[in-house]
Amino acid sequence: xxxxxxxxxxxxxxxxxxxxxxxxxxxxxxxxxxxxxxxxxxxxxxxxxxxxxxxxxxxxxxxxxxxxxxxxxxxxxxxxxxxxxxxxxxxxxxxxxxxxxxxxxxxxxxxxxxxxxxxxxxxxxxxxxxxxxxxxxxxxxxxxxxxxxxxxxxxxxxxxxxxxxxxxxxxxxxxxxxxxxxxxxxxxxxxxxxx
Amino acid sequence: xxxxxxxxxxxxxxxxxxxxxxxxxxxxxxxxxxxxxxxxxxxxxxxxxxxxxxxxxxxxxxxxxxxxxxxxxxxxxxxxxxxxxxxxxxxxxxxxxxxxxxxxxxxxxxxxxxxxxxxxxxxxxxxxxxxxxxxxxxxxxxxxxxxxxxxxxxxxxxxxxxxxxxxxxxxxxxxxxxxxxxxxxxxxxxx
Numbered sequence: 001x002x003x004x005x006x007x008x009x010x011x012x013x014x015x016x017x018x019x020x021x022x023x024x025x026x027x028x029x030x031x032x033x034x035x036x037x038x039x040x041x042x043x044x045x046x047x048x049x050x051x052x053x054x055x056x057x058x059x060x061x062x063x064x065x066x067x068x069x070x071x072x073x074x075x076x077x078x079x080x081x082x083x084x085x086x087x088x089x090x091x092x093x094x095x096x097x098x099x100x101x102x103x104x105x106x107x108x109x110x111x112x113x114x115x116x117x118x119x120x121x122x123x124x125x126x127x128x129x130x131x132x133x134x135x136x137x138x139x140x141x142x143x144x145x146x147x148x149x150x151x152x153x154x155x156x157x158x159x160x161x162x163x164x165x166x167x168x169x170x171x172x173x174x175x176x177x178x179x180x181x182x183x184x185x186x187x188x189x190x191x192x193x194x195x
Numbered sequence: 196x197x198x199x200x201x202x203x204x205x206x207x208x209x210x211x212x213x214x215x216x217x218x219x220x221x222x223x224x225x226x227x228x229x230x231x232x233x234x235x236x237x238x239x240x241x242x243x244x245x246x247x248x249x250x251x252x253x254x255x256x257x258x259x260x261x262x263x264x265x266x267x268x269x270x271x272x273x274x275x276x277x278x279x280x281x282x283x284x285x286x287x288x289x290x291x292x293x294x295x296x297x298x299x300x301x302x303x304x305x306x307x308x309x310x311x312x313x314x315x316x317x318x319x320x321x322x323x324x325x326x327x328x329x330x331x332x333x334x335x336x337x338x339x340x341x342x343x344x345x346x347x348x349x350x351x352x353x354x355x356x357x358x359x360x361x362x363x364x365x366x367x368x369x370x371x372x373x374x375x376x377x378x379x380x381x382x383x384x385x386x
Contacts, residue, residue, distance in 0.1 A: 025251055060290045063303045066210050066283030067220065067253030074287040086288060090280060097252025098260050102272055104246055105264035112242075115384075116377055123376025124245045125329045126347040127369035130354030131248070132322035135218055137359075139315045155312035162222070163320045169222050170212050176313040177214075177306045184305025 012081050013088045015046070020073045020092030034069040034093075035061065038076055048080060069093060154179070198267050199274050205232060206259045206278035213255060214307065215314040220255040222317040225324065234262050237334075241325050249366055255279050326351065350375060 007015075023037045035058055042048045049057070057079060061071035070093050077089030104111075111117050143151050154176055161167040205227040213220035221244065228234050235243065247257040259279040263272030290303070328334045329347040337343075350372040357363040357371070 056294060057291070059304075060287060060294055062215075063307055064283060064286040064290055065212055065214050066280065066286070067213075067255050069253050070256065070280055070283050071287050074284060075291050078288055078291045083288075086284060090284065094252075094256060094276060094280060097250065097256045098272065098276055100250050100252065101246075101257045101260035102264055102269065104250070105261045105272075108261075108265070115380070119377040119380040120373035121242050121245060122373075123347075123350055123379075124369045124373040125241050125325065126350035127354045127372030128241065128245050128248065129322055129326035129329060130351050130358060130372075131365040131369065132218065132221075132318060132325065134355065134358045134365075136315055136319045136322055139311070139318070143312045143315060151309065151312045154309055155316050158313040158316035159319055162317055163323065169226050169317055170208065172313055172317065173212050173214065173310065176309050180306040180309030181302055183309065184302050187305075188301065 009081060009084075012048075013084060016077055016080060016085055017088040017092045020077075020089045021095060022092075024069065024073075024093045025096040035072040038072050042076055042080070049076070053079075150179075150183070199271065201232060202263055202266060202271050202275045203278040206255075206263075206275040207281060209255055209259075210279040211282035214310050218254070218318045218321075219314045220253070220258075222321040224255065224258045225321055228258065228262055234266050237324065237328060241329075244325070245369065248369060346376065346379065 019038075019041050023034050023041070039054050039058075043051055043054050057075045058072065061068055061075050064071050070090065073089035073093040074086050077085035077087070079085075081088070112121075140155070143155055158172050158176065161172055162169060209220060209223045209227055213223050225240060229237055229240050243258060243261055244254065246261075247254045250257065256276060256279060259275035260272045263275035265271075267274075327336070330344055330351075331337065332342050332344060353375075354368045354372055357368045358365065
């Protein structure tokens, strides 16, 4: 659905900026949360984007490198108002973490010297580790359940290369991306032949 | 001057190669910020990840702002953040344009399918890199007295239980681990 006629471009940009600013300030817990909130706002509440198109936009946000929250804001901004929409959405999404972490950064030295904070951060290290391992477990078991040998080999080989041989993560990403691209092209090629 | 260029380029790489969002950026940030440029120690890096979990915003943007500020003040923070989001802007806009034109992303989806296991492996590596120095003071596996730390292992086990069995909010779980250590250290100090 196209934006309603009474919405001038300026209104859309304003709404875009304040929505992403608000969502970015109050969403804890990762990019997927903000993407579902963007959907709530622009699909269910404002009806500026329809449901299926939003799903494709989310796929684009996921297919691109970078933070999902920022990518989601960019793609919604692009859809609603083109290039200026992208700028407004990014500004809204990035401003809150920029301000908050700047404040944290300036207090960090004093912060670190504090007995309670020091103990707190020390204890939390084990907790962060647990959160990460738990994420790995969830993501890893979906790879294992796919029963796709190539994906399992990629997972094992990437871990070995990264952990034991310190191979730069960028090379691992480039190589696996190439494998995925070649595989898809090969599959489609074969499907066309058999069809 | 050189440091601004380094900050920008380091975070440009982080932005360009972190597929899969959130935790996927973590090993890349570690590679640039800890291993290559030594802007943060592993302890500072772990603290940064902890702080990122408790504040809004993506880990990569938080890291860019924090490291930029520590190394080169506000201009550093702005440049690092800009480097971090620039690849997103280009990629997402290009894909959105292609999508509106062709509506077919099958090669991209094939690429993502095979990237996922690699991303899992890299997140696992980052997790181990955070846990090992927490469990063993020297950072290498050895059960000598004074090297092996029992309490972090207990916190870890407790946290896993809360996360997996009771599906508790990760931030709450982390804070509970922190509170446990504060109580322990206060007890040792004041009793």
